[in-house]
Amino acid sequence: MTIKLNYISKLKYLLFVLFAVLFSCEDDVREVYLYKKGTIEASSTNTTIKGGETVTFTDSSTKVRAIKWTFQGGSPGASIEPVVEVKYTKAGTFTATLEITHVDNTVQKKTFTVEVEAPPTPPLVIPADALKIYSENPDFTKTAPVLNWVSSNQFVIKEVATEGYENAYRNFSLPATPPATEAKWAMAILQFVNFTDISSYTYINMAVRTTSTGKIRFRMKDATNTGYVEFDATSNLYGLKRDGSWNMVKIPIADYKKQNPALDLTKIKDILVLRSVDPEDVRALNNYSFDFDHIYLSK
Template sequence: MTIKLNHIAKLKYLFLVLSIGLFSCEEDVREVYLYNKGKLEAVSTSTSIKAGETVTYTDSSTKIRAIKWTFQGGSPGSSIDPNVEVKYTKGGSFTTTLEITFVDNTIQKKTFAVEVEAPAIPPIVVPVDGLKIYSDNPDFTKTAPVLNWVSSNQFVIKETADGGYEAAYRTFSLPAAPPAAEAKWAMAILQFVNVTDISSYTHINMAVRTTSTGKIRFRMKDASNTGYVEFDATSNLYGLKRDGNWNMVKIPIADYKKQNPLLDLTKIKDILVLRSVDPEDVRSLNNYTFDIDHIYLSK
C-alpha cells in the first residue's frame, strides 16, 4: 500500500513540474518561417516575326544557381546570360527552352514558341540572251562549256540537293575545326574546261546566301591575269547581303576589267573564284560559309 501511494505522488509531482515549465515558456514563443522556393519567371518580346528579325528573351527568376537557354533555329543557339537577343534568319516554327537550376538544386524548365515568316525568294530570272553557267533552270537557250569546281585552299565544296535558290546548290565552307583549317586564307574556283569568250556579256549574276562577316573577293582569271570585286560585310554591294537569305547578286563585268585592265575577257578560264582577303584570318571566323546557286551571264 505504501509503494502505490508513492507512485501516485511521483506522478502528481511530474505533472506539476511539466505544468510550471509550460506556463513559464508562454512568453518565450518564437515565430518560425518556412523556406520559400525560387520562382521561374521569364518572358520573350515576340512570338511571331519575319526572317531576319530578332526576339529578346529575359529571365528574372529568383534564387537561381544556373540558367541555360537553348534557341532552336536562332543565333546564338544557346546562352547562359539572363538577357539574350536572338536572330532568326530562316522561316519555320521554333522552340526556345529555358532551364533553371535553383539554389536547392531543383530544376524547372519553360518553353517559348516563335513563328518565323520565311523570306520571299527573289524571282528566278532567265534572260533571253544569257549564258547558263550553274543553274537547274532548263529555260536557258545557251549553256556554258563543261565546268569544274575546284577547292584551291581550305574551302570544302559540296552540292546540296534541295533548299537552294532553285533546288540544288553549292556550298563553300571552312573545315569544322583545326587541324583541318591550318591556313589563314581560303579559295575555291569554278572554271571552264576550255577558255571561253565572255566579252559580249555585261554582267555576271548569281544567287548567294550567307551570314559570313568575313571579307571576300569574287575573281575572274584568264590564262595569267586576274581581276576581282571585293565585298565587305556591311556594304551590300551589288545585292550581296549577309542576312542568311537568298539574294540575287549582279556584278558588272566591267568592274573586273577596271580593277585589272589586262584581264582578257575573250579567254576566261576561271569564271568565279572565291578568295578571302588578306590579312584577314579566316580561322578566326566561325561562319565563313557561302551558298551559291543560279549563276549566269547576261547582256
Template sequence: MTTKINSILKLRYFILVLSISLLSCEADVREVYLYTPGKLEATSTNTAIKAGETVTYTSTSTKVRAIKWTFQGGSPGSSADPNVTVKYAKGGSFTTTLEITYVDNLTEKKTFAVEVEAPAIPPVVVPVDGLKIYSDSPDFTKTAQTLNWVSSNQFVISQVAEGGYEEAFRSFTLPATPPAAEAKWAMAILQFTAVTDISSYTYLNLAVRTTSTGKIRFRMKDASNTGYVEFDATSNLYGLKRDGNWNMVQIPIAKYKEQNPLLDLTKIKDILVLRSVDPEDVRTLNNYTFDIDHIYLSK
C-alpha cells in the same frame, strides 16, 4: 387630473418609441466599401518582327466582364482570351485593339502597333541573252561549256539537293576541325574547261546565302591575270547581304576590269573564284560558309 395623466402617458410612449428606434438603428449598422473601378492593363512582347514570327498579347485588366481582341493582319484575327499568341504571315504596319468591358458595363480600349518585315522575295529573272553557268532555271536557253568546281584550299564543296535559290545548290564550307582547317586562308574555283569570251556581257549574277562576318573576294581570272570585287560584312555591296537568306547579287563585270586593267575578258578561264582576304584568318570565323546558286551572265 385627467389631463396630467394623459400627458404623462404620451411622454412615456414617446420615450418608448424613441428607445426602440435607437436600438433598431444600432442593429442595422453595416460596413461600407467605396467602389474601385476596373483598370485596363495589357502588354505585347514585341513591336517589330519579321513575317512568319509571332507576338504574344496579354491582358491583366481587373474587374473584367468581357475581353475582345482584334488583330489586324494576324492569325487568329480575334480572340476573347486574356493571353493570345498571334502570327503575322505578311509584311506591313498593323494595329491590335483590346476592348475591355468591365463588370459595371463600362468599356475601355487600348491599341498596339506592330511593324512586320516582309519576307525576301527572290526576283523573277528574265535574262537578256543570258549565258547559263550554273542554274536549274528553265529561263536559260544557252549553256556554258563544261565547268568544274575546284576546292583550291580549305573550302569543302558539296552539292545540296534542295533548299537552294532554285532547288539544288553548291555549299562552300570550311572544315569544322583540324587537320583540314590548318591554313588561315580559303579558296575555291568555278572554272571553264576551256577559255571563254565573256566580253559581250555586262553583269555576273549569282544567288548567295551566308551569315559569314568575314571578308571575301569574288575573283575572275584569265590565263595569268586576276581581277576581283571585295565584299565586307556591312556594305551589302551589289546586294550581297549576310542575313542568312538567299540574295541575288549582280556584279558589273567592268569592276573586275577596273581593279585590274590587264584582265582579258575574251579569255576567261576562272569565272568565279571565292577567296578569303588577308590578313584575316578564316580559322577564327566559325561561320565562313557561302551557299551559291543560279549563276549566269547577262547583258
C-alpha cells in the same frame, strides 16, 4: 510569523523575476520569414515567324545563380544572357529552352516552340540573252561551256538538294574544326573547261546566301591575270547581304577590269573564285560559309 514572511518574500521575488523577464523580452521580438524558392519566368516576342526574322527571348526568373539558353535551329545556338535576340533562317518547328539554376542549386527548365515559315521565294531573273553558268532554271536560252567546281584550299564544296534559290545549290564552307596545320586562307573555284570569251557581257549575276562576317573576294582569272571585287560584312556591296536569306548579287564585269586592267575578258578560265582576304585568319571564323545558286552573265 517567520514562515509567513519568508513565503511572502519568495512570492515577491518570483513576481519580480517574472516581470523582469517579460519586459526584457519585449525589445527582442523578431519577425520570422519562411524561405521562398526561386521561380522560372521567361517570355518571347513571337513564336510564329518567317524565315529570316528574329525572336527576342527574355528571362525574368528570381533567385538566379546561372542562366543557360539553347536555341535549336537559331543563331546564336546558345546564350547565357538574360535577353537574347535569335534569328531563324530555315523553315521548321524548333525548340528554345531556358535552364535556370537557382541560388539553392535547384534547376528548372522552360521550353518554347518556335514555328518558322519558309521565306518567300525571290522572283527568278531570266534575261533572254543570259549566258547560264550554274542554274536549274530551264528558261535560260544559252548555256555556258562545261564547268568544274574546284576546292583549291580548305573550302569544302557540296551540292545541297533543296532550299536553294531555285532548288539545289552549291555550298562553300570550311570544316567545323580545321586542323591547326591548315593554312589561314581559303579558296574555291568555278572554272570553265575551256577558255571562254565573256567580253560581250556587262554583269555577272548570282544568288548568294550567307551570314558570314568574314571578308571575301570574288575573283575572275584568265590564263595568268586575276581581277577581283572585295566584300566586307557591312557594306551590302552589289546587293550581297549577310542576313541568311537568298539575295541576288549583280556585279559589273568592268569592276574586275578596273581592279586589274590586264585581265583578258576574251579568255576567261575561272569565272568565280571565292577567296578569303589576308591577313584575316579563316580558322578563327566559325561561320565562314557561302551558298551559291542561279549564276549567269547578262548584257
